[in-house]
Amino acid sequence: MNRKVKPWIVLGFLLPGLLLYVYFFFIPMLESFYISMTEWDGFSGEKTFIGLKNFSDMLTDSNFKIALVNTMIFMVVGGVLVFFITILFTYLLTRDGFRGRKFFSNFFYFPNMISQAALAVLWVFVYNPNFGILNNILKALGLESWIQVWLGSRETGLGSIIFATSVSFVGFYLILMLSGCDRIPDTYREAARIDGAGEITIFFKITLPLLRDVLVISVTLWVINIIKYFELIWAMFKGANTALNTLGTYMYAMSFGVATPIFKLGYGAAISVVMFLLVVVFAGGFRLIFDREGMQY
Amino acid sequence: MKKVLAVILAITMLAMAFAGCSSSAPASESEQTSAAATSSESSESVAEDSGATKKLVIWSYMNEGEPIGNWHQEVTNKFTEQYPDVDVELVFCGREILTQFQTKLQDTGAEDFPDLISQNTGTMKPLAAEGQFICLDDYFANEQNFENDAVWGDTFVQKLLEADKVDGKNYFVPEGLYTHGFFYDEAMFEKYGLEVPTTWDEFINVCDTLKANGITPVTLDGTTDVYNAWWYVRFAERLAGIDDLRAAARGEISWKDNPGFLKAAEYVYSFQKNGYFQDGFAGSVFPAAQALFTQGTCGMLFCGAWIPTEMASQTPDTMKMQMFALPELPDSVSPTHEEIWCNCFGITKDAKNVDNAINWLKIYSSRDEQETKLALKNPSVLVGSDTVPELKNIETIVDNASSISDDYGGLNDYGEWFTGVMYPLATKLITGVMTPEEYINQLDTDTQAFYNK
Numbered sequence: 001m002n003r004k005v006k007p008w009i010v011l012g013f014l015l016p017g018l019l020l021y022v023y024f025f026f027i028p029m030l031e032s033f034y035i036s037m038t039e040w041d042g043f044s045g046e047k048t049f050i051g052l053k054n055f056s057d058m059l060t061d062s063n064f065k066i067a068l069v070n071t072m073i074f075m076v077v078g079g080v081l082v083f084f085i086t087i088l089f090t091y092l093l094t095r096d097g098f099r100g101r102k103f104f105s106n107f108f109y110f111p112n113m114i115s116q117a118a119l120a121v122l123w124v125f126v127y128n129p130n131f132g133i134l135n136n137i138l139k140a141l142g143l144e145s146w147i148q149v150w151l152g153s154r155e156t157g158l159g160s161i162i163f164a165t166s167v168s169f170v171g172f173y174l175i176l177m178l179s180g181c182d183r184i185p186d187t188y189r190e191a192a193r194i195d196g197a198g199e200i201t202i203f204f205k206i207t208l209p210l211l212r213d214v215l216v217i218s219v220t221l222w223v224i225n226i227i228k229y230f231e232l233i234w235a236m237f238k239g240a241n242t243a244l245n246t247l248g249t250y251m252y253a254m255s256f257g258v259a260t261p262i263f264k265l266g267y268g269a270a271i272s273v274v275m276f277l278l279v280v281v282f283a284g285g286f287r288l289i290f291d292r293e294g295m296q297y
Numbered sequence: 298m299k300k301v302l303a304v305i306l307a308i309t310m311l312a313m314a315f316a317g318c319s320s321s322a323p324a325s326e327s328e329q330t331s332a333a334a335t336s337s338e339s340s341e342s343v344a345e346d347s348g349a350t351k352k353l354v355i356w357s358y359m360n361e362g363e364p365i366g367n368w369h370q371e372v373t374n375k376f377t378e379q380y381p382d383v384d385v386e387l388v389f390c391g392r393e394i395l396t397q398f399q400t401k402l403q404d405t406g407a408e409d410f411p412d413l414i415s416q417n418t419g420t421m422k423p424l425a426a427e428g429q430f431i432c433l434d435d436y437f438a439n440e441q442n443f444e445n446d447a448v449w450g451d452t453f454v455q456k457l458l459e460a461d462k463v464d465g466k467n468y469f470v471p472e473g474l475y476t477h478g479f480f481y482d483e484a485m486f487e488k489y490g491l492e493v494p495t496t497w498d499e500f501i502n503v504c505d506t507l508k509a510n511g512i513t514p515v516t517l518d519g520t521t522d523v524y525n526a527w528w529y530v531r532f533a534e535r536l537a538g539i540d541d542l543r544a545a546a547r548g549e550i551s552w553k554d555n556p557g558f559l560k561a562a563e564y565v566y567s568f569q570k571n572g573y574f575q576d577g578f579a580g581s582v583f584p585a586a587q588a589l590f591t592q593g594t595c596g597m598l599f600c601g602a603w604i605p606t607e608m609a610s611q612t613p614d615t616m617k618m619q620m621f622a623l624p625e626l627p628d629s630v631s632p633t634h635e636e637i638w639c640n641c642f643g644i645t646k647d648a649k650n651v652d653n654a655i656n657w658l659k660i661y662s663s664r665d666e667q668e669t670k671l672a673l674k675n676p677s678v679l680v681g682s683d684t685v686p687e688l689k690n691i692e693t694i695v696d697n698a699s700s701i702s703d704d705y706g707g708l709n710d711y712g713e714w715f716t717g718v719m720y721p722l723a724t725k726l727i728t729g730v731m732t733p734e735e736y737i738n739q740l741d742t743d744t745q746a747f748y749n750k
Contacts, residue, residue, distance in 0.1 A: 042399035043427060060750050062743070063717050128585055129577020130594075151520055152580030152728070236582060240521045242721040253716065256396055259523040260705070260712040261420045263399075 029276075036269035042255075043263065054270035063242055064271070067250035070158060074246060075226045075282070078162045082222060083215075085170045090177040090211075091203045096189070105178055109171030116168070120235030123164040127151050151236075154243040161244065165232055169225075173218045180214030181207060216290045223283045227275050247275050351650040352384040353657060356398070356411040358640070361389040364606070364673045365472075369415075372666055376657045383653050395420060405647040412648035413657065418461050418469060418638050419709040425468040430643035433467045436655055443663035452662070452679050454692075460637040460701050469641035470658045474676040475602040476622075476694050477531065477636050477704065483617035485512070485596060493621045500624045504573050507596040515568060516586040516595035517727070519579035522720035523705075525727045528599065529719070530706045531623055531636070532561035538630040539702045546711045546719075548748035552741040557630055562726055562733035564626065569729045579728040591616065599623075601704065605674040605687035618687040622694045635698035636706065639678060718743045 036054055038047035058064045089108060093101045111119070126134050127150035135147045150160040184207060192202045208215075230248035239249055239258035255268025355373065359366030366389050373387045386409060390397050394416055401410060414421075424430065437450025437458075450458070450467075454474055461469050486493070486503075489510055494500040504514035518524060533542050537557030544550045545558065552558045568574055575581070575595055584607075590598040591611045598604065605618055612618060625632045642661065644654045660666060667677040674685045684691060695701075708715045722740050725731040731739065 041427075043402055043424060043429060045402075057750060060746065061717070063721070124582045124585075127580065128582070129580045130575060130585075130589070135577075149577040149580035151582060152577065157520075157580070237520060238583075240523055240583065241724075242522050242716070243724070244520075254713075256393075257420075257712055258716065260709045260716050261395065261423055262712045262716060263395075263423075264713065 032269050032272060035266055036273045038266045039264075040266045041263040042265045047266070050266070054267050055274075057267065058270065058274070063245065064250065066154075066243065067245040067247050068274075070154075070244065071227060071229075071246045071248075071278075073158055074162055074165075074229065075223060077159075078166050078226060079219065079222050081162065081166045082169055082173060083219070085166070086173045086177055086218075087208070089170070089174050090181065090207075091200075093174075093178065094181050094203070094207065095199050096193070101178070105171075105174060108174050111168040112171040114168070116231035117235040119164065119168055120232050123160075123232075124151075124236055126164075127160050151241075151244075157241075157244045161233060161236070165229070168232075169222075173222070176214055176218050177211060180211045184210045212290070216287060219290075220283045220287055223286065224279050227278050227282070247271060247278075251275070351653065352386060352408060353650045353653045354386045354388070354409050354411045354413070355642075355657065356388050356390050356394055356414040358392055358394045358414075358416045359389055360391045363389075365670075365675065368666075368670055368673060371669065372657070372661045375666070376653075376660050379660065380653065380656060383650075385657075392416075395424070402647075410647060410649065411645055412650045412654045413642050413644055415472070415640060415642045417640050417704075418471075419704050419707075421469060421641060421643055422461075422463050422703070423710065423712070425463040425643065429646055430468040431646055431648070431651065433470065433644070437467055440655070440659070443659040449659065449662075454678055454680055454695065456695050456698065456701055457637055457639060457678055460703055461639065461641065469639075469643045470662055471639035471641050471678040472661075472675075473603075473639055473670065474678050474691060474695070475638050475640075475704070476691060477527070477601050478599070478620045478622045478694060479515075480590065480598045480600060480604050480618060480620050481596060482593065483619045484615060485593065493619075494624045495621075496624050497626050503596075504571070508572065512593075513575040513589070513595040514573040515597045515599065516589045517568075517574050517578045517599070518581045518583045518586040519574075519724065519728050520581060521583045522716075522724050524583075524600070526708075526715065526719045526723040527705055528565050528727055529561060529723045530708060531599075532564045532626070533558055534634045534636075534702065534706050535623065535626050535629045535631055536560045536564075539634060539700060539706060541630075542706050543708070543710075545744070546706075546708050546714060548714075548744050552737050552744065557628075558740075559733055559737050560628065562736045565723075565727055566729065566733050566736075569727065587611075602676060602688055602691060605685060609674055620688055620690055620694075622690075622697075631700050633697050633699045635694055635701055636704050637695055637698070637701050638704040714744065714747050718747050 035047065037049060037051055039050050039053075040047040089104075092098070093104055126132050129135060129147075129149045129152070132150070134150065138144065138146050148156050151157045188206050188210070189202050192206055197205070228248050229246055230252065233244065233246055233249050234252065237244060237249075239245070239253040245253065251268050251271040254262055254264050254271065256263060353376075355369070357366055357369045359369060370387060373385055377383070377385055388409075388411070394414060398411070398414055401407070404410065421430070434450075438448065440449040441447065442449045442452045453471060457471050457474055458467055461467065461471060481493075485491075485507075489506055489512075491503050491506060492499070494503050507514045517528075530542070537545075537555045537560075541550060541555045541557070545552050545555070569578070575586075575589060578586070586595070587598060587600075587604065587608055588611065589595045591608050591613065593613075593616070602620065604620075605612075608618075622633070622635065642658060644651055644658075648654055662678065664679060664682070667679050667682055671677060671683055671685055674687060676685050676688050676691055677683065703709070705715070708719070718740070722731065722736055722743065726733065726736040
């Protein structure tokens, strides 16, 4: 029997959530676009309209460029690292006859459950050049030549933060990938085994292509999260290190200041608009290129 | 079984959500105090509007449970004993107090709009310049202190009040007297036969002696740009003068015009060049440097006078922490320039209970309360008070200052330039990535670019 759903019933149920969304998210977003075109310190009621000056100032702001480049490096290098580890673990945990998949997937998810602030405290100690565990382990293993001042330069600092962040996020994307694997019928893999394919071949020729949709979503989520990423870096440095700022931390530092008050909310809003546009371009563009019609198994 | 577990989880989550929603305050609040009046020494209180019992709303920059926050609560309790008819609301906002204040400015008519807010003077001064606080000059000049035995304004360390002025006017009641210098362990100095250095040669001798005995002379968190900039500012104040420093920060003169700026850069650069900092200092993250200092691994820490309070729980009993001023430098323009500042309270311009705010501030700055604060290793702001044992030299440092400025040389007034231009360059200088000449050239170029955009 065909049951047509009356549109007004659907709207009735959707309306409360929609109203909340518009009021708490959509309208503030529009206001943020307006604030990005003003000069405002947040204390006076007046916002001075300055058009696109905040955006043109960004073009000559060397610290903004540092933050932008750091964010892009984070996105690309961190993304490669995260998804390399994720795909590797997905392969290892979905091999035929492997036991302990549930245990290991929970185990790898554990860092994701720890607050970023706690992770920041942990990693600051790990990377400390004098009493940090990393340098002391390298020393104990006779690898003194590998000892670095991990947070002492932009290059090593970015690498260290990317590693710390990636390790904490692998578990999340692994869960997504494993859920995607569960949807793939076993018959495909069994048929491949009968034809003599090995586990690696099965993974790369069958499993991974069928996980394409999940990968696209995962990469999209990664891009969105990293463009706005704030927590770990802020907890580690509290904005005190200009060379290691990302767009999220730089936006906060310009909006409110750190040890020194700045309160340029208009400029901070402009940075947030840039972040929004980056999300649209990268995440949206990625999905446009790699997305495809839904698969039916 | 799964259904039962799911129901239990759902009920637990709902219960936690309701418990969280039941607290109406966005920040921690003390209970409104309404103790019965007790007789105690009373000041001549500022006349109140007749009849109405107004609410006094105080925003503290402390988090609930912090020692100074507990002291704010104690002051509030004493106020309530004196003025039992006044409802008091003390809100612990934490260090992001001004961000919360920004939001509250959208609703100045609210009953819980703060009458008093507190923070560091460097952060509060720009707001005072914008007219967000009421001027206290008349109160300082005409009111008696809490003990009713002196003019209120005369009871404070005058150089501190002078340093806190904005456009020549007082807007704040100071909380603790801070200055900046080298912290050291007196016991360590005694062990190695060292005296407190008063000249640069003596200071270098101290560094070399410590280094020869396996102690890193000075500790630094090289990843903290603001502290790295502070190093440069302190030397530049002495060698180039505070007026030229601020003029250069405003882009009015070139950093190459005054040779003192290059000399200051050379002094700062020399520390890493001579190996006076700990290994790997460039990658050390706050508060690792302070930890190394209290552990006795490093001999000295160049920082503000809050260090005894901040490191109280980590300072071993065997350590005799003391402080000395930056020694006099050869060819100084201002040989004993010092920075003096404080945390403070100000009365907001939209305050509804100014009279009681003044009464609260008088108790806050009373002798008894300032002495109570000494136990927290927070220096008194009153003339002739006892000192914190670790800061026994602080009044001498302040008294000997030939010229004074706010912390960071008052360069917080040019916040965007300070953080955007000087911060990253000072880090490159102190870590040796840039030579002094490169630093001055780049500082000049970037300052011009900043002000010409």
